[in-house]
Amino acid sequence: MSVAELQRRITQLEEELRKARRGDAAPEREKITKMSGEVVDTNPYSRLMALKRMGIVEDYEKIRTFTVAVVGVGGVGSVTAEMLTRCGIGKLQLYDYDKVELANMNRLFFQPHQAGQSKVDAAAATLRSINPDVHFEVHNYNITTVDNFDHFMDRIRTGGLEGGAVDLVLSCVDNYEARMAVNRACNELEQTWFESGVAENAVSGHIQFLIPGETACFDCAPPLVVASQIDERTLKREGVCAASLPTTMGIVAGVLVQNVLKHLLNFGQVSYYLGYNALVDFFPTMTVRPNPQCEDSWCRKRQAEYAARKAAEPIVEKVEVVEEEVVHEDNNWGISLVDESAPATATAGQVTGLAQGITTAYDRPAPSLPDDLTSSPPQDATSLDDLMAQMKAL
Amino acid sequence: MSVAELQRRITQLEEELRKARRGDAAPEREKITKMSGEVVDTNPYSRLMALKRMGIVEDYEKIRTFTVAVVGVGGVGSVTAEMLTRCGIGKLQLYDYDKVELANMNRLFFQPHQAGQSKVDAAAATLRSINPDVHFEVHNYNITTVDNFDHFMDRIRTGGLEGGAVDLVLSCVDNYEARMAVNRACNELEQTWFESGVAENAVSGHIQFLIPGETACFDCAPPLVVASQIDERTLKREGVCAASLPTTMGIVAGVLVQNVLKHLLNFGQVSYYLGYNALVDFFPTMTVRPNPQCEDSWCRKRQAEYAARKAAEPIVEKVEVVEEEVVHEDNNWGISLVDESAPATATAGQVTGLAQGITTAYDRPAPSLPDDLTSSPPQDATSLDDLMAQMKAL
Numbered sequence: 068m069s070v071a072e073l074q075r076r077i078t079q080l081e082e083e084l085r086k087a088r089r090g091d092a093a094p095e096r097e098k099i100t101k102m103s104g105e106v107v108d109t110n111p112y113s114r115l116m117a118l119k120r121m122g123i124v125e126d127y128e129k130i131r132t133f134t135v136a137v138v139g140v141g142g143v144g145s146v147t148a149e150m151l152t153r154c155g156i157g158k159l160q161l162y163d164y165d166k167v168e169l170a171n172m173n174r175l176f177f178q179p180h181q182a183g184q185s186k187v188d189a190a191a192a193t194l195r196s197i198n199p200d201v202h203f204e205v206h207n208y209n210i211t212t213v214d215n216f217d218h219f220m221d222r223i224r225t226g227g228l229e230g231g232a233v234d235l236v237l238s239c240v241d242n243y244e245a246r247m248a249v250n251r252a253c254n255e256l257e258q259t260w261f262e263s264g265v266a267e268n269a270v271s272g273h274i275q276f277l278i279p280g281e282t283a284c285f286d287c288a289p290p291l292v293v294a295s296q297i298d299e300r301t302l303k304r305e306g307v308c309a310a311s312l313p314t315t316m317g318i319v320a321g322v323l324v325q326n327v328l329k330h331l332l333n334f335g336q337v338s339y340y341l342g343y344n345a346l347v348d349f350f351p352t353m354t355v356r357p358n359p360q361c362e363d364s365w366c367r368k369r370q371a372e373y374a375a376r377k378a379a380e381p382i383v384e385k386v387e388v389v390e391e392e393v394v395h396e397d398n399n400w401g402i403s404l405v406d407e408s409a410p411a412t413a414t415a416g417q418v419t420g421l422a423q424g425i426t427t428a429y430d431r432p433a434p435s436l437p438d439d440l441t442s443s444p445p446q447d448a449t450s451l452d453d454l455m456a457q458m459k460a461l
Numbered sequence: 462m463s464v465a466e467l468q469r470r471i472t473q474l475e476e477e478l479r480k481a482r483r484g485d486a487a488p489e490r491e492k493i494t495k496m497s498g499e500v501v502d503t504n505p506y507s508r509l510m511a512l513k514r515m516g517i518v519e520d521y522e523k524i525r526t527f528t529v530a531v532v533g534v535g536g537v538g539s540v541t542a543e544m545l546t547r548c549g550i551g552k553l554q555l556y557d558y559d560k561v562e563l564a565n566m567n568r569l570f571f572q573p574h575q576a577g578q579s580k581v582d583a584a585a586a587t588l589r590s591i592n593p594d595v596h597f598e599v600h601n602y603n604i605t606t607v608d609n610f611d612h613f614m615d616r617i618r619t620g621g622l623e624g625g626a627v628d629l630v631l632s633c634v635d636n637y638e639a640r641m642a643v644n645r646a647c648n649e650l651e652q653t654w655f656e657s658g659v660a661e662n663a664v665s666g667h668i669q670f671l672i673p674g675e676t677a678c679f680d681c682a683p684p685l686v687v688a689s690q691i692d693e694r695t696l697k698r699e700g701v702c703a704a705s706l707p708t709t710m711g712i713v714a715g716v717l718v719q720n721v722l723k724h725l726l727n728f729g730q731v732s733y734y735l736g737y738n739a740l741v742d743f744f745p746t747m748t749v750r751p752n753p754q755c756e757d758s759w760c761r762k763r764q765a766e767y768a769a770r771k772a773a774e775p776i777v778e779k780v781e782v783v784e785e786e787v788v789h790e791d792n793n794w795g796i797s798l799v800d801e802s803a804p805a806t807a808t809a810g811q812v813t814g815l816a817q818g819i820t821t822a823y824d825r826p827a828p829s830l831p832d833d834l835t836s837s838p839p840q841d842a843t844s845l846d847d848l849m850a851q852m853k854a855l
Contacts, residue, residue, distance in 0.1 A: 068601050073467040076582065081475035096563060096573045106702040108562035109576075114663075115567050117704035119664040146569075150707040153567050168502035169490060173509050173547050175569070178591055179490045180479075182503075199570055262657075268515040269508075270729070308500040310511035313544040314722065318715035325739050326709040335664070335740030345719050346729030350744040449676060 072194060084319035098199050100408035102155065111198070122330045131200075133331050134227040136160040138210060138249055139188040142316035143263050143272075143323070144239030149176060150324040151201075152194045158202035159194070161187045162219065164209040174313045176346045202228065211248045220252050229321045235327060241309075243290075250285035253439065254365035261328075263323050265316055266292065267309035270345040272319040274326060276337055280357065280369030283308045287358035287366065289427035293342035293351065303361075313343055342425055352420035475586040492593050496522045496549065505592070506549060518726045520640055527596075527628045527725050528621040530554040530645055532604060534580040536568035536710035537657050537666075537717070538633030544718040545595075546588045552596035552622045555581045555586070556613065558603040560775060568707045596622065603643045614646050629721060630654035633701075633714075637684075638685065644679035647671065653724075657717050659710055660686065661703035664739040666713040668720060674763030681752035681760065683821035687736035687745065709739055730753035736819055747816035 068076070096111070104116030118124040135156055137148045140163040148159055163186040175333045181189040187205035195203060205227060210219040227233050236258055238249045246262060253260045257279050265272040273292040277284055322341055327334040339354040357370050421427075462470070469493040490505070498510030512518040529550055531542045557580040561571045576585040581599035591599060598620060604613040621627050630652055632643040640656060647654045651673050655775055659666040665687040671678055716735055723729040733748040751764050815821075 068464075070464060072601075073464065073471065077467065077474065079577075080471065080478060084478045093745060096576075103506050107566050111563045111566040111573075113564050113702060117702050118663060120702075121704045122663055123664055123704065136665060146711070150711065152696055153569065153707045155567075158601075169505045170502050172505040172591065173549075175543060175547065179505075180590070182490075196574070197566065247553075268517055271519055280734060308507060308511050308514075310515045310517065312512075312722070313547045313718070314715045316720040317540070317544065317711050321708045321712035321715060322742065325706070325712070326742075328706070336742075338742045341742050344725075348716065348720075348730075348732045348744065348746055350742065351744055361753070363809040369635075377473040383804050442759065457728065 084402055096199065102131065111407045115154060115407045124334050127332065129332060130155050130328075131157045132228065134158040134160065135327065135381075136162065136223060136226070136233045136236045138236065138238050139164045139240035139245065140190050141165065141171070141239065141241060142311055142313075143180045143239070143255075143265060143320045145174075145176035145190055146317055147237060147239055147263075148190055148194060148321035149197065150320065151327070152198045154324075154328065155198065156201055158204065160222060160226055161190055161203065162208070162235060163187050164207060164211055173314050175310055200432060209245075211244050216248055216252070219248075220256065221260055222451075223252060224256055232256065232258060234259075234331065237323065237327065238262045239323075241265075246285055246290075249336070251363065252364070254279050254284055254286075254363050254369060257369060259321055261327065262347075263319055264290070265311065267321055269310040269312045269315050271343060272315055273340065273342045274323045274338070275341075275355070276326065276330070276339045279366065280371075280373035282339055283355035284363060284366045285363060286363040287361045288355070291340065291355070291421065291425050293349070293424060293426075294345045312345075315343070318343060318345075324344070338420075340425070344424065349424055351422045351424040353425065470584070472589075475582075475589075479586065479590055490593065496525065509548060510830065518728050521726065523726060524549050524722075525551045525763050526622065528552040528554065529721065530556065530617060530620070530627045530630045532556045532630065532632050533634035533639065534584050535559065535565070535633065536661060536705055536707075537714045538631070539568075539570035539580070539584055540711055540714035541631055541633055541657075541718055542584055542588060543591065545716065545721070546592045548718070548722065549592065550595055552598065552620075553585055553818065554616060554620055554627060555597065555599045556602070556604055557584075558601060560725075561827050568705055568710050600803060605638050610642055610646070613642075614650065617646060617652055618650055626650065626652060628725065629654075630718065632656045633717075635659075640684075644671075645757065645759070648673050648678055648757050648763060650682075651763060655717055655721065657713055658684070658686070659705065659713055663704040663706045663709050665732065665734045665737060666709055668713060668717045668732070669735075669749070670720065670724070671735045673760065674767035676733055676764075677749035677751045678755060678757060680757040681755045682749070685734065685736075685749070685815065685819050686822045687738045687743070687818055687820075706739075707738070712737060712739075734816075734819075736816075743818055745816045745818040747819065789851040 070113060080144070083313065099112070101399060102112045102116060103110060104113060106113050116127055119127050133152055133156055135158070137144050137151075137159060140148060140161050143161070144161075148161060151159060165186050167181045167184050167186055167189050169179060169182050171177050172179060177186070177189060178195070185207045187207050191203045191205050194201065204222070206222065208215045210216055224232050225402070236451055237251060238246055238254055240246055240249070241264075249262070252258065259278050262275040262277060263273070273291065273293055275291070276282065322338075326337050326341070329451075330337045338352045340352060342349070342351045344350075357366060359367070359369075359370060389460060390401065493506070496506045496510060497504060498507060498508050498513065510521055513521050527550055529545055529552070531538050531545075533551060534542060534555050538557070538692070539554075542555060545553060558809060559580050561575045561578050561580055561583050563573060563576050565571050566573060570587070571580070571583060579601045581601050585597045585599050588595065598616070600613070600616065602609045602612075604610055617630060618626050630643060630647055633641055634643070634653060635658075641656065643656070646652065653670075653672050656669040656671060656679060659665065665848055667685065667687060669685070670676065716732075716737070720731050724731045732746045734746060736743075736745045738744075753761070753763055753764065755764075
């Protein structure tokens with residue numbers, strides 16, 4: 068920089084400092100009542116509205132009508148909330164009971180001066196200043212206690228912008244109990260949601276899209292993880308100081324929100340399961356069918372309802388399949404990924420035929436499974452064998 | 462006042478302004494002279510040092526010895542710089558000549574109150590408050606002008622923490638000229654670097670690892686991009702208002718820094734090319750060999766040097782290959798990705814046998830290529846045919 072430029076910068080800073088000290092810090096930007104695609108430097112939505120001109124999204128403005136609940140505002144959840152805020156989401160619900168610590172500074176979003184504040188309050192303050200058009204509702208509590216769980220259920224059911232249910236729940240928590248709580252709530256409320264997770268060795272993660280009755284719920288099978296060279300038990304354990312990286316957390320938040328956008332704004336294909344192994348840049352995808360013997364009774368109820376709906380409309384399903392094939396032919400990626408073969412063979416599988424590179428976080432008892440297997444024989448013998456071997460190993 | 466004094470004054474004012482804006486004078490965290498793995502809430506490095514205990518990184522503290530140059534501090538570069546800052550990198554050089562605008566708020570990092578500031582100054586101020594242990598050197602100029610290019614070359618050559626060359630250059634720019642400038646500088650300085658890019662339709666991106674003489678340089682072939690359904694000409698064009706998303710930018714920055722960490726801290730496998738197609742969550746990888754007829758004379762010189770080095774040590778190369786196979790057998794990912802087959806067939810290809818899903822951003826004349834092809838016939842006839850078809854299409 069030239070001396071003149073440096074001096075201009077000093078003048079500018081002194082002016083800003085005077086304003087900040089008087090208490091009228093540089094005003095936040097005004098609220099914007101209608102999204103516009105006008106290409107001017109002062110329009111925070113111009114590059115998003117350009118998605119329409121580029122033929123990617125038909126109706127970007129629709130983003131303002133959606134409410135998303137983010138459960139867990141840590142390494143993944145905070146970045147998830149920031150991305151949605153910058154995309155101009157209508158409303159965010161934030162749930163967390165933790166405080167910001169300096170030990171969180173190795174991940175994106177929170178800053179040292181926020182240490183000691185509750186994560187939800189600190190996050191909402193930052194997010195409001197980034198985009199004052201977004202509505203925020205924050206809950207500084209643990210959703211797994213009985214009272215809080217009831218309140219959580221109620222807010223999911225009625226906390227949408229127009230008073231109805233939220234459009235999507237995103238689980239960004241770091242422990243099994245909280246995931247099971249989200250799972251239970253979403254099965255009962257028939258609430259579509261995404262699960263996300265990062266391994267405690269910081270080098271793998273995943274997202275999963277869960278539609279009650281249609282795809283496996285979190286209770287249908289042991290949690291799936293991307294296999295690593297290090298340790299297969301990669302969900303967070305009590306008392307272990309987990310490693311973490313801003314990279315892995317940011318990538319998981321990124322693919323999570325990208326799939327949220329695809330789902331809400333109806334473009335591209337939503338991944339039902341997308342894994343990430345950082346050591347080898349491996350990103351397996353697959354679909355996981357629900358387990359008819361799932362221990363969650365709401366899951367079984369949703370499965371029955373889904374089966375009944377499907378039985379009532381067989382032709383629509385066929386048309387959908389044809390459309391999907393056309394998409395693959397039209398473009399020239401020639402997609403024949405190894406992981407693409409898994410969904411095809413797993414459609415009638417009892418739990419799933421896991422894609423290569425995916426494994427379960429642990430084995431656990433499946434009490435009624437062996438007796439009932441005959442009632443619905445899986446097409447894929449290998450995945451049945453795998454399952455039996457897993458159960459025998461118990 | 463001297464330039465140094467003016468710069469000190471700016472730093473001081475920025476610091477005071479930050480404090481005034483948050484309404485309290487809570488001190489930034491103290492500098493930390495030695496990284497510790499102590500598991501306490503006040504240790505910003507505990508979750509990073511845990512990578513050692515998890516067996517991922519042998520010597521995490523080494524991160525403090527490295528200097529990384531980030532060229533372009535926009536949607537990808539700013540997040541890249543933040544991730545490296547939070548990881549505790551030794552020193553960052555930041556290059557950009559742009560100002561923060563509200564139109565940038567649909568991507569991570571910058572905040573509305575920074576509108577009007579230069580990107581490098583705004584970024585350095587935020588990054589310093591996040592991690593005061595990192596050294597910053599900022600340059601508010603366009604590296605493509607003659608004078609600036611010379612200065613840029615000089616700073617790459619001598620701007621390292623100990624006065625030598627930087628350890629890595631990361632290109633996070635959004636246009637062809639700037640990429641070619643980085644490419645030219647790195648070929649001449651024999652500087653290892655990463656290139657990154659995001660399509661103007663916001664739904665695809667890539668990173669590429671470039672070792673002069675060993676892998677293709679940016680001038681060896683038309684830039685590679687991940688094919689999309691929309692438009693193959695996905696590098697930023699003059700006069701087009703590009704679409705952008707915080708998700709795609711964050712993911713590209715994430716995989717960029719993840720591979721930077723793998724390279725600097727020696728864990729996992731660095732991807733030479735990693736693409737990302739957001740519409741279908743497709744992440745192709747491959748290796749691209751240099752073009753012996755590259756128009757950049759420094760690239761050809763580095764290729765000759767590399768060939769000479771390789772010829773002098775054939776046994777070492779063989780041992781490496783065996784080790785890599787063992788790694789694949791040891792773990793149970795069973796990696797047989799479609800994109801993994803590309804490097805194998807492309808090793809002797811003239812430019813490259815592109816992995817499925819990858820295409821070039823445009824075709825361009827390759828004046829001497831047809832005559833010289835016979836001197837080094839590619840093993841893969843298909844990729845040669847592709848290349849010939851491309852050239853005939855001109």
